[in-house]
Amino acid sequence: MISLNREFLQRTGIVAMLITGLSLTISGCQNGGSDEILIGHYGSLTGSQATFGISTDNGIKMAIEELNAAGGINGRKVKLVTYDDKGEAREASTAVTRLVTKDGVVAVIGEVASGLSLAAAPICQEGGVPMISPSSTNPKVTKVGDMIFRVCFIDPFQGKVCAKFAREHESLKASKAAIVTDQGSPYSVGLEEEFEKSFVAFGGTVVSKQTYQAGDQDYSAQLTSIRAAEPDVIFVPGYYTEVASMILQARKLGMTQPFVGADGWDSAKLGEIAGDAINGCFYSNHYSQEDPSPKIQDFIAKYKAKHNETPDALAALGHDSAMILFDAMKKAGTLEGAAIAAELAKTKDFDGITGKISIDAERNAVKSAVMLEMKNGVPKYVATIQPGE
Amino acid sequence: MSDFAQTLITAIAIGSLYALIALGYTMVYGILKFINFAHSDIVVLGAWGSYSLSVRILPALGYGLNEVPPVWVALMILLLAMIFCGAIGFTIERLAYRPLRRAPRLNVLITAIGVSLLLQNVGQLSFVFGASPQDMPPLLSDRALATFSFGEGESARQLVIGMVDVVIFATATSLMLIMQYLVFHTQLGVAMRAVSFNTDTAALMGIPVDRVVSFTFVLGSMLAAAAGFLIVMKYPSISQPAHTIWVLLGLKAFVAAVIGGIGNVRGAVLGGFVIAFVEQFGAFYVSSNYRDVYVFTLLILILLVKPSGLLGSTLREKV
Structure with missing residues (x-):
């Protein structure tokens, strides 16, 4: 029993030494040169x-x-x-x-x-x-x-920008909007609230509210519900992978309404995945490449x-x-x-x-937003909206 | 009306997918009495395998990645993906599960979880499939096969029957019919059912149990591969192998198998369609917020009312 214990101790000792040595090497690597x-x-x-x-x-x-x-x-x-x-x-x-x-x-x-x-x-x-x-x-x-x-x-501004744009821009002039939200994402839920508040304040109505979860692949149930509510515009504050699939599926269901989204759409992948289906959709962003x-x-x-x-x-x-x-x-x-x-x-x-x-007192930046329109898979500049407007 | 029919079409397509995957769970359970948690990862392999094969085969045959190749190319990729996953299924059973044939069932269950994690994480390695979503090149034309218009003027709505939905239903149905024939009308099927009924007695009767078990895994994995292939036909944006979406998909197919009566082949198919209908119609008529809740509530109800599942026979204790 004693000899077993000694052996055990020796072994643990060696393992402990190895681990310490290893972690020293790792941390040594990560700290880099002392003047950096x-x-x-x-x-x-x-x-x-x-x-x-x-x-x-x-x-x-x-x-x-x-x-x-x-x-x-x-x-x-x-x-x-x-x-x-x-x-x-x-x-x-x-x-x-x-x-x-x-x-x-x-x-x-x-x-x-x-x-x-x-x-x-x-x-x-x-x-x-x-x-x-x-x-x-x-x-x-x-x-x-x-x-x-x-x-x-921040989103109270971005949501308002999108709502105002959907309501007033000449190619949209929407009075009925549907909203699809990623219910697991604070970004999406927050923007949905701000958009709805502003869209109603500008005199529009929200006719259908649907949700999805990040990673979902099938949106037909939500889209069929939206189709039945006949909105003029569909607001999707989500991230590009899901948005692109959703728009593809909407077009297959024969829905022709423009989609509007926010800065979560901004990725070259959006146009790559959705192709022509996304033409004529709009999103708000932080800057335009055409500036x-x-x-x-x-x-x-x-x-x-x-x-x-x-x-x-x-x-x-x-x-x-x-x-x-x-x-x-x-x-x-x-x-x-x-x-x-x-x-x-x-x-x-x-x-x-x-x-x-x-940087303001709340540690946020106060900046203008731009609206972009997807044309042939690339975002094109449409308008700039200042914080005061 | 058109919205009801549209939801019905989606439910049938998704139900076919659930049914294909549920068959794999139910067959393995029927024979070995354990739940193969690595089954959903075989679906992932089927999906990503189809993608990897397509991006290599299409250029080699002189087709662009954005044009739709002839039908035989799609069929060939489906077949290759099925063979690939069948081989993987065979290997997994041989290396991971067979050595544990006499071990307590819990050991095999935990091993299955280990295999699942291994497949997920190996799949994420950059030289395997990588950890980012990819876009499946189109193998089928995504045009509408038929379009019906309902209503007039402003509220006119279309009922669209997509090519892909029809292909999913047709492929899944033919595979399930082949399955049905294999299990109920061939000698191999008799052997499978015998092993499922009583392994030891079957062995005494001269049935090569190991070979039958291997065959079951190969068959289940091939169906899973077909499901993976059909999924990427319908949803071309493929999530990375360790994404929770695959786990959820496997979980729902497993629920389908349980609802239908686990171990029962026809029950798995029925269960697949039942949960797809509950999910899709619940999302359409009630609210899309609780899409997954409907499925799992149904599971709880079934377990309370008929624990052996819709088509499950009452449990016979072996003495």
């Missing part, structure tokens, strides 16, 4: 929202390259650590916990989807690490705490040269959130979370790709 500043990014690099994370990551990396080429932050270079959250809330929490506690990043950028930002924001808030969401529009995200920021507009402003065209040219595709709004917002963060880090002169957050909160009229960015 680590920034974290969590995003969906795979899964049904994969283009969101990939575009954002490309945008952030471009900003970092520009910064490092120009000398970094007070002489120190910045390095990005990116983790894939696969578009799942559970994975997002794990990724951010790892960024905050293990990698010890100075700040975190992410997520695109509001549901995932909401899952990870409390971890950054508690860890005292500033988090900037490039494109989560649900108002609740920044309400998590004073460490959480965003560089995009002639030299800053935007310069960004598009650089991005195209590197990735061989036109950057969507998520790439531009990824770039902007990194730039705003660097600006705040330079001004703070320290890498302390609270100091950086204080500088981020003071951001005013920052000249970003997606427009002038000012």
Whole structure:
């Protein structure tokens, strides 16, 4: 018995040593050179929202390259650590916990989807690490705490923009709307509420409300119900994979109504999957690729040269959130979370790709939105709507 | 009227898919008395296998990925996917389940969950299928086979019978008829039923039990592959292998098998159609919010009223 125990102890000892050694090597690798500043990014690099994370990551990396080429932050270079959250809330929490506690990043950028930002924001808030969401529009995200920021507009504005557009734009002039919501997504549910409120306030009626779940493949039951309610327009605040399948199925059912959506549609995949079925549908977005402003065209040219595709709004917002963060880090002169957050909160009229960015008291950006129309699989600029309107 | 008929058509198409998958659950249960949790992952393999085969075979035959090839190409891909999944099903049974033939049933059940996780995660590897959704190239024309108009003017509505729905129903029905013939009219079928009735006695009568079990797995996996193929025909955007949508699909097919009476081949088909009808008509007439709730409520009701399922015989305890 004693000899067995000794053997057991020896074995456990060896295993423990191996594990410690291994974890030391791993953490040694991740901390990088001591003079580099680590920034974290969590995003969906795979899964049904994969283009969101990939575009954002490309945008952030471009900003970092520009910064490092120009000398970094007070002489120190910045390095990005990116983790894939696969578009799942559970994975997002794990990724951010790892960024905050293990990698010890100075700040975190992410997520695109509001549901995932909401899952990870409390971890950054508690860890005292500033988090900037490039494109989560649900108002609740920044309400998590004073460490959480965003560089995009929020859904009460976006919902109103879509409702006003559906009601007043000459090719729509809709009085009856149907809404299809992803019931598991805070982004979708929040936008649905704002849209309905505004659409009714502008004198329209909502004739049918349907729901689906992320990953659903069949929408015929919802669409048949909607078809029976005879709306003029169908509002779908969802993400591109599901939206594209839904529109394809609607067209097969002989429904010709235009669909209207929001920034969750913004992906090159939308046109690829839906093809001609999506022509004549509209969505609100953060910027238009056709904007002639030299800053935007310069960004598009650089991005195209590197990735061989036109950057969507998520790439531009990824770039902007990194730039705003660097600006705040330079001004703070320290890498302390609270100091950086204080500088981020003071951001005013920052000249970003997606427009002038000012952070308000609620840590949201106040910006204009654009409406785009899908034509031959690509989004074309239709209108710009200012925050005051 | 047109909306009712439209919902009916969808329900029949989806019911055919559930029935095909439910058959695999029910056959394995009938013979080995355990639930093969890896069955839904064979459907995934069927779906992704069809995709991988298509993107390789179509260019090799000189067809573009956006044009519809002749029917025989689609048939060939279906057949290849079925053979591929049959082989995988055979391998899984041989390597994972056969060594546990004499082990407690719980061990096999847990192994099945392990196999399921293995298939899901290996499928997500970048050199296998990858972890992002892909678009299936069209193998069938998606035109409407028939369109009927109801009503006049503003409220005119169409009833669209899609090519794909008809193909799904036709393929599933013919496969199920072949199945029915195999199980009830061939010697192999007699052997299967004998093994299902009493494994030990069947073995004593000279029935090669291992071979019959292997054959059951191959058959179930081939039906699952066909279901996977038909799913990507109807829904060309294929979710990544570990997506919860596949788990839910497998779960519903399993519910179909239970509702019909698990172990009963005709019951699985009936169960598949019943839950598709409940799901689709519930979503249309009541609310789409609770689409999955209808299915699982029905399961609870059936289990309360007739625990052996609609066509299930009362449980005979072996003495």
